[in-house]
Structure formats: structure tokens, C-alpha cells
Amino acid sequence: MSFVSVRDLKVAFDGVQVLHGINLDVRRGEAVGLVGESGCGKSVTWLAALGLLPGKAKVSGSVTVDGQELIGASPRRIEAVRGAKIAMIFQDPSSALNPVHRVGRQICENLRLHRGLRGDAARTEAIRLMDIVGIPSANTRFDLYPHEFSGGQCQRVLIAMALAGAPDLLIADEPTTALDATIQAQILDLLSNLRRQTGMAMVFISHDLGAVSTVCDRAAVMYAGRIIEANDIKQLFAAPRHPYTRGLFDAIPDLDAGRARLSLIPGTVPDPKRLPQGCAFAPRCARAGDLCREYQPELKEQTSTGLTACFHPIPIGSANRQEVFA
Amino acid sequence: MLKFTLAKLARALLTILLVMSFAFIVLRLSGDPAQIMLGPDAPQDAVDAFRARWGLDDPLWQQYLAYLKQIMTFDFGISMRDQSPAIDLVLERVPATLALTIPALLLKIAIGIPAGIYAALHRESIADRGVIMFAIFGFTIPSFVLGLVLVLIFAVNLGWLPAGGQDGWEYAILPIATMSIGGIGIFARFTRSAMIEVLGQPYIRTAMAKGLPWREVVWKHALPNAAVPIVTLLGFMVGALIAGAIVVESIFSWPGIGRLIVVSVANRDLAVVQCVLLVIAASMVMANLLVDFAYGVLDPRLRHGHGAH
Ligand SMILES: Nc1ncnc2c1ncn2[C@@H]1O[C@H](COP(=O)(O)OP(=O)(O)O)[C@@H](O)[C@H]1O
Ligand SMILES: [Mg+2]
Numbered sequence: 001m002s003f004v005s006v007r008d009l010k011v012a013f014d015g016v017q018v019l020h021g022i023n024l025d026v027r028r029g030e031a032v033g034l035v036g037e038s039g040c041g042k043s044v045t046w047l048a049a050l051g052l053l054p055g056k057a058k059v060s061g062s063v064t065v066d067g068q069e070l071i072g073a074s075p076r077r078i079e080a081v082r083g084a085k086i087a088m089i090f091q092d093p094s095s096a097l098n099p100v101h102r103v104g105r106q107i108c109e110n111l112r113l114h115r116g117l118r119g120d121a122a123r124t125e126a127i128r129l130m131d132i133v134g135i136p137s138a139n140t141r142f143d144l145y146p147h148e149f150s151g152g153q154c155q156r157v158l159i160a161m162a163l164a165g166a167p168d169l170l171i172a173d174e175p176t177t178a179l180d181a182t183i184q185a186q187i188l189d190l191l192s193n194l195r196r197q198t199g200m201a202m203v204f205i206s207h208d209l210g211a212v213s214t215v216c217d218r219a220a221v222m223y224a225g226r227i228i229e230a231n232d233i234k235q236l237f238a239a240p241r242h243p244y245t246r247g248l249f250d251a252i253p254d255l256d257a258g259r260a261r262l263s264l265i266p267g268t269v270p271d272p273k274r275l276p277q278g279c280a281f282a283p284r285c286a287r288a289g290d291l292c293r294e295y296q297p298e299l300k301e302q303t304s305t306g307l308t309a310c311f312h313p314i315p316i317g318s319a320n321r322q323e324v325f326a
Numbered sequence: 327m328l329k330f331t332l333a334k335l336a337r338a339l340l341t342i343l344l345v346m347s348f349a350f351i352v353l354r355l356s357g358d359p360a361q362i363m364l365g366p367d368a369p370q371d372a373v374d375a376f377r378a379r380w381g382l383d384d385p386l387w388q389q390y391l392a393y394l395k396q397i398m399t400f401d402f403g404i405s406m407r408d409q410s411p412a413i414d415l416v417l418e419r420v421p422a423t424l425a426l427t428i429p430a431l432l433l434k435i436a437i438g439i440p441a442g443i444y445a446a447l448h449r450e451s452i453a454d455r456g457v458i459m460f461a462i463f464g465f466t467i468p469s470f471v472l473g474l475v476l477v478l479i480f481a482v483n484l485g486w487l488p489a490g491g492q493d494g495w496e497y498a499i500l501p502i503a504t505m506s507i508g509g510i511g512i513f514a515r516f517t518r519s520a521m522i523e524v525l526g527q528p529y530i531r532t533a534m535a536k537g538l539p540w541r542e543v544v545w546k547h548a549l550p551n552a553a554v555p556i557v558t559l560l561g562f563m564v565g566a567l568i569a570g571a572i573v574v575e576s577i578f579s580w581p582g583i584g585r586l587i588v589v590s591v592a593n594r595d596l597a598v599v600q601c602v603l604l605v606i607a608a609s610m611v612m613a614n615l616l617v618d619f620a621y622g623v624l625d626p627r628l629r630h631g632h633g634a635h
Binding site: 047050052054055075076079080081082083084087088090092095096097098099100101109110113114145147158161165 | 449526527528529531532533534535536537538539540546547550551624625626627
């Protein structure tokens with residue numbers, strides 16, 4: 001059985017639906033990527049699962065952790081899951097730490113909550129965690145404030161905080177997006193290593209398929225509040241079936257070739273208030289036909305491992321990107 | 327840190343000096359104390375003697391320099407009316423004013439801040455709307471209108487409380503109520519928006535995501551951050567402890583600083599007016615220094631002289 005199971009998760013803000021029924025499983029120890037352009041609902045999916053959305057969000061569906069339902073559960077039950085079973089780190093590490101508390105104290109708070117450590121014991125363990133995540137001279141930096149840390153180091157602190165609860169699953173929501181390229185690589189390395197050492201599962205949220213491929217075993221691609229393709233990472237790379245996935249691949253910066261983006265998908269993500277009828281990607285898709293503009297394609301098994309929501313998936317083995325985009 | 331403190335102090339003294347100079351010049355250009363003190367029918371030689379006695383015939387700049395020199399030695403002049411040291415007249419009135427403004431400030435804090443926090447935590451609830459309405463009412467209605475309305479209701483119609491004077495604690499109730507209602511509204515609204523702003527910050531989500539109960543998120547993570555803007559407002563209010571009662575003291579004939587300045591301005595009792603302004607300016611400047619100090623305590627990013635990028 002999967003550790004976390006998301007079923008038909010829907011979220012609406014002020015009557016505007018932004019998630020249209022997400023189904024996703026995370027098994028113990030595996031690393032799942034969640035990919036898609038900004039605004040397609042990656043963050044909202046996991047914020048909803050952990051009850052972290054503002055009160056105006058209407059959430060329905062089911063999220064179970066170890067068989068225990070989270071949607072509609074009492075605050076106490078959700079609090080018992082947060083940090084202990086599922087930890088989360090965020091996109092903008094500098095603003096994700098409380099500016100008025102010392103960094104060490106913020107880590108100690110996790111240790112008190114999840115391991116009952118206080119005082120010197122908490123301090124010693126917090127410094128050990130800061131060491132593990134690669135913060136130099138942790139002993140002296142324990143007493144500094146977040147504004148005295150760089151963005152990359154703030155993210156390391158957040159990772160240390162997450163580790164404090166020894167979670168079974170770490171949700172990393174675009175953990176490197178706000179960081180410099182070299183720091184990005186270091187943080188990705190750190191996350192991969194930690195996962196290997198602790199055996200925790202990870203959901204790696206990113207708009208960058210390249211980063212996802214270095215960290216994850218499999219990935220789900222989201223578009224406009226739906227998962228439109230899911231597969232293990234090798235197959236996804238070898239044969240993306242959904243034209244949108246294919247577009248994301250073509251947008252991976254090819255630094256070796258000395259070029260930036262090869263191509264961008266034409267057009268923009270639709271506003272959740274004005275979703276087109278049928279497949280939400282149809283207006284940007286060269287393969288779209290009348291059917292696509294009329295009906296919503298279901299997420300269906302297309303290969304032994306993969307699911308795709310497309311009436312006209314790209315045939316396996318097709319190498320010609322011209323046929324995908326006009 | 328020391329350098330920073332000294333710079334702050336120098337600025338504070340400069341502010342006081344500017345206020346005093348401005349008051350000095352405006353007062354001297356706006357009417358002749360001799361005429362007012364002695365009356366319009368006073369004989370010319372009495373007026374001349376008065377002007378000579380108070381140095382009013384010297385050129386303005388000479389009077390000004392003399393005044394500065396005087397202040398430097400902590401001599402704040404003599405009241406033209408009472409012939410006694412102006413500073414004594416002023417300090418004598420301070421307790422009466424503080425007897426109104428301090429309870430009023432405590433009420434504003436004790437009611438306004440919790441109301442604002444509650445409203446922020448229960449947005450769009452009936453209580454929240456009630457707080458917003460009270461706040462708007464509180465700071466749109468001028469205090470002289472509010473004071474008169476309260477007098478009409480509680481003194482004239484119901485006869486529960488005295489309409490003015492100072493002869494026991496019940497005389498303070500209406501003035502304090504008049505002063506605090508607006509301030510409660512301002513505190514409530516300010517606190518509410520500070521809390522709402524803070525509750526939307528990413529670090530609040532981090533605190534929730536670590537499994538902290540909501541109470542602790544509010545107390546340990548939201549409030550310490552919301553305290554910074556609230557302290558700014560608090561600083562204004564503390565600075566106004568002495569000057570904040572002018573209107574209300576006049577309505578309720580309360581013998582405090584406010585009444586003193588109104589009467590002294592009317593009499594052109596220059597030394598007293600200047601002295602009151604000096605005390606007011608000093609209290610505001612002091613409140614400012616306290617706020618600056620509090621900022622450093624509350625927010626490490628605003629601490630000066632160490633380790634900031
Ligand atoms: N607090 C919120 N209030 C209103 N709309 C929101 C809120 N959070 C997210 N949304 C909307 O939900 C959609 C999905 O957002 P999000 O999950 O943050 O996208 P991303 O895939 O970039 O993480 C977007 O259209 C966004 O505007
Ligand atoms: Mg996001």
C-alpha cells in the first residue's frame with residue numbers, strides 16, 4: 001500500500017476551481033517529481049493535503065497517510081502528521097524562516113515537538129543537524145538570525161528543520177528555484193544524499209524537468225490543475241506521450257550545447273477562471289483536434305508504467321518535434 | 327552601537343531646538359504680550375516699563391540668543407503673569423494631565439490590541455466586522471464632538487457623571503472615555519492589519535508545517551513580528567501623553583497641561599508657552615528614542631552596529 005494516497009483532490013478559491021481532481025500515490029522511500037509551469041497547482045496540491053491553505057480554500061477529496069484520512073481531520077490529527085510524518089520545505093527559503101528568532105532556536109522547536117528534546121540536548125542535536133546539511137561552523141552560527149544567512153544556507157536550515165522530525169516523506173516545493181545555479185546543484189545533491197541515507201520518500205516539486213530527472217524515480221506532469229502524464233522517469237524521458245510534457249523537455253536548457261532554452265511552449269497557462277472547454281492544453285497544442293476542444297481526456301494507462309491524458313498522444317519513437325508544435 | 331546612539335541623541339536635541347526656535351519666533355511675531363497683559367487702555371509708560379522689564383525692546387535675534395543661553399543653564403524663564411518660574415507652573419500641571427492620558431493609554435492598549443488580534447484571527451466574522459466598524463467610528467468622530475455627546479448623555483440627560491472640573495475620580499471618567507475611544511479603534515485596526523499581514527507571511531506556513539499547534543504559531547511566530555508596527559503606533563501615543571489632552575481638557579475644564587497652554591497662548595505668557603512646548607517636544611522625542619530602542623529589541627534586522635549584511 002502506498003504511504004500517501006491522494007484521491008480526487010479538488011481545491012477552489014473564491015469559487016474558482018484550481019485543482020480538478022488529483023490522484024497520486026507516494027510509496028515509502030520513493031522520490032516522485034511533480035512538474036509543470038508556474039500556476040498549474042503543484043504547491044496547492046500539497047498545501048491542501050497538509051491543511052496549509054488559507055481558510056477561504058474549499059478542499060474536497062481524500063488524502064490518506066498510512067491509511068489515515070487528512071482532509072476534514074481535526075487540527076490535532078493534522079498537526080500530528082505535519083513535520084513528523086510529512087515535512088515540507090518551500091520555494092523562497094529566506095522568507096520561510098521567522099526573521100525575529102535565532103536560526104538554532106527554530107530548529108530546536110522542531111526537536112522539541114517531534115523528539116521531546118530541550119535545552120542543551122536540543123542544541124547539540126540541532127548543531128549536529130546543521131552540520132549534516134552542510135552549514136559551516138554550525139556551533140557559532142546556531143545563534144544567528146535568518147537575515148545573516150544566504151538563501152542557500154536558509155534552505156539548508158529548513159532542510160535541517162525538516163530532518164529534525166525524521167519524516168517519512170519530505171515535500172520539497174521548488175527548493176532551488178530562488179537560488180543561484182551552483183547552489184541549486186548543491187542543494188539537489190544534498191537532498192538526494194539525505195534521501196539515500198534516511199530512506200525517506202520525497203516529492204520533488206519543480207518546473208524544471210532536468211532537476212526532477214536527477215532526483216526522482218518517477219514523475220507526474222501537471223497542467224491547469226490536472227495531472228496529464230505520469231511515468232517513471234526513464235520512460236518519461238525516453239518517450240514523453242503528452243504534447244505538453246514534450247514541450248517541457250524541449251524547454252530544458254541545454255547548457256552543454258551553449259544554448260539557453262531550445263524552445264518555449266507557445267502561449268501561456270490559462271487562467272483558472274477562464275479555462276477553455278475540453279483539454280486545457282488544446283489552445284497551445286499543435287496536435288489538438290475537434291475532440292480535444294470538446295471533451296476532457298481522462299488520465300489513462302498508455303504503456304505498462306505510464307498514464308497520459310491525451311486523445312492524440314505522441315507515438316512512441318517519434319523524434320520529430322516539428323509535428324508537436326506548429 | 328555607541329556611535330549610533332549618540333547620533334540619535336544629537337538628532338533628538340536638534341529636533342527640540344528647532345521646535346523651540348520656531349515657537350520663539352512665531353510667538354514673538356504674533357502679538358504683543360504687553361498689550362494683552364496690561365489691557366488695551368494701559369498708559370504708555372506702563373507698557374514701556376513692561377517691555378523693558380521683559381526685554382521685548384531688544385532686536386529679535388538678541389532676544390533669541392539670550393533665550394538660548396538661558397535654556398542652556400536650565401533656566402526656563404519667569405511667567406509674565408504669575409511672576410514665578412515657568413517650569414514650575416508647567417510641571418505642577420503634568421500630573422493632572424497624566425492622570426487622564428495614562429489610564430486612557432492603558433485602555434487603548436488593553437482593549438485595542440486584543441480586539442485587533444481577535445479580529446485578525448477571525449476574519450470576516452461578526453466580531454471582526456464589529457471591530458472594524460468601531461474603529462472607523464472611533465477615528466472619524468472628532469474628540470470634541472465625542473466629548474460633547476458623552477457629556478450630553480451621561481452628565482446632562484442621565485446625570486450619572488459630572489460634566490467638568492476635577493474633584494474626585496468620577497470627574498476623570500468622561501475625559502478618559504473621550505480620549506480612549508478613538509485610540510482603541512486606531513489600535514484595533516492597526517493591530518488587525520499588522521496581524522493579517524504577518525499571518526500571510528511564508529514563515530507562518532513554515533511554523534504550521536512543522537506541526538506547531540495554531541496557538542503557538544500565533545503567539546510565538548505571528549505576534550513577535552506584528553509587534554514591530556504596533557510599537558510604532560505605541561510610540562506615537564506615548565509621545566502624546568502630555569500633548570494629547572489639549573482638546574479634552576478644554577471640554578472638561580480639566581486643569582492640566584492642555585488648559586495651561588490654551589490660557590497661556592491667549593495671554594501671550596511667552597515663557598510658559600515655550601516651556602509647555604519644550605516639555606511636549608521633549609516627551610515626543612523621548613518616545614521616539616524608546617521606539618527606536620524597542621525596534622532593535624523586537625527585530626534583529628533593525629539592530630545597528632553588528633553583523634547585519
Ligand atoms: N491563496 C490563494 N488564493 C487564491 N488563489 C490561489 C492561492 N494559492 C494559489 N492560488 C491559485 O491556484 C493556482 C495554483 O497555484 P500553485 O499551486 O501555487 O501553482 P504552482 O504549480 O506554481 O505551485 C494558481 O492559479 C494560483 O493563482
Ligand atoms: Mg508553487
